[in-house]
Amino acid sequence: MSIIINQQSCISCGKCVAICPGNILGKSDTGKAYVKYPKDCWGCTSCLKECKTGAIKYYLGADIGGRGGYLYTKREKEQLYWFICKPDGEHVCITVDGTQANRY
Numbered sequence: 821m822s823i824i825i826n827q828q829s830c831i832s833c834g835k836c837v838a839i840c841p842g843n844i845l846g847k848s849d850t851g852k853a854y855v856k857y858p859k860d861c862w863g864c865t866s867c868l869k870e871c872k873t874g875a876i877k878y879y880l881g882a883d884i885g886g887r888g889g890y891l892y893t894k895r896e897k898e899q900l901y902w903f904i905c906k907p908d909g910e911h912v913c914i915t916v917d918g919t920q921a922n923r924y
């Protein structure tokens with residue numbers, strides 16, 4: 821599994837569920853998003869780019885050279901911030917144009 825969803829931070833907007841190309845995410849009875857089929861997630865990060873609250877974390881496993889760090893995103897107006905949290909606690913932020921994030 822590549823992602824985990826923080827239920828406290830999820831505001832039940834459903835955007836991650838709608839954008840996932842593999843129909844891997846679902847909504848629980850409370851309306852919060854959860855990972856229905858964790859083994860099938862291939863880590864495309866589309867759901868992260870849609871989440872305005874930073875509720876979704878993408879783990880950077882050793883298989884992709886991440887050694888246990890993780891990524892999450894925050895949106896502010898049209899800016900999308902990617903936060904890379906390294907295993908040693910260091911944080912790096914990359915800012916991109918959020919209006920182009922999930923256009924494919």
Ligand code: SF4
Pocket residue numbers: 825829830831832833834835836837852853870871872873874875876
């Ligand atoms: S996009 Fe974020 S806030 Fe919206 S349902 Fe998904 S996890 Fe919750």
Ligand code: SF4
Pocket residue numbers: 822823839840841842843844845860861862863864865866867868
């Ligand atoms: S990373 Fe991609 S495949 Fe995995 S749950 Fe998110 S949108 Fe779906």
